[in-house]
Amino acid sequence: MSLLKTDDLSNQDRHQAGAMHTLKATVENCHWGYFSATESPAVIVESGDIIQAEAITHHAGDAPELMMDESIKAVWDGIPEADRNPGVHLMTGPIFVKGAQPGDMLEVRYLSMRPRFSYGSNLAANWGHLYKEFGEKERVTIYRLDMASMQAHGHYAYDFKGKYEVPGTITKCPECEREKTLNGVRVPVRPHLGTAGVAPDVSGRVSTIPPGKHGGNIDNWRIGAGSTMYYPVQVEGGLFSIGDPHVSQGDGEISGTAIEASLDVTMQIILRKDFVFPSPLLETPNYFVVHGFDEDLNVAMKNASVDMLELLAEHRGMSKDDAYSLMSISSDFGVTQVVDSVQGVHAKIPRSIVDTGEPDSE
16 A cells, blocks of 8 residues: 555645644753653643744854844843853754654644744855865855845855854844945845754754754755654654754755845654654655655765655655656756755656556555
């Protein structure tokens, strides 16, 4: 039986909306730089419940006068630098889903993502792909967001003095020299989450920086409103958290960051016990997208290929030979990002192709 059917995944009437929860980004509801199987839940929900959550960018300090308010400042004041580790991303959560057990899947329907402020920041960072080619200089570019036209344009830029190493650095830009930037250039605004996922089943803190089977820092700009992600549950309750919000990014994220900007996120979480998948799976209105990760891009490519093969063979009812042929002629493989310790490749295939055939039956 094919478990991953369009009728199952996309029918909006399949799960009635449950209770509504509000998850504010407060000191009590945030954890900075890590996932953890022992983190206390910020909220407990039932399958089908809707959560309105705040996702705060850890780059708000690049322009605090434009990207911070009093509640965000309270998080900065309340979580000391020594507790922002081993990763860098400020996470909201975790969300405990009643009944979720290892081997289940969390279906997270991202319903809306709205920027909290009209500004965002891009950092050409020391972990960027061309850092040495720019003489080991780090540079911040602040973008202004026009939500009416869904475009962003350069507001000002400045060189960061020193090395950007402390998560949540406040750069003191009012004291620096600003420059006009990108005059006349407009880029599309497409809000999405760079980092989201469940807690891995390991002891201690797990860094938010590398992506993996739990999700994490996937940095795929397609994980936005209207998309659905499927995360393999690894610990009781799932313990799902969100962070690293972006408003625009290209595949590769070559400078080290996207346009980093805080988002208000509305999502529905549904517990799935009727299918399994080995890695985070993305469903958009037009594509299925699988992800492969490794420190070696060649291995990441192979991992994405193997999981795409499983999607087509195990969940779309194709023979592996047919699936392999279809992958070569219809799947597009892309580099999601090259700036984390673990790099990412994504593979997408049009749903119009794979949903036309008759699924296997028992």
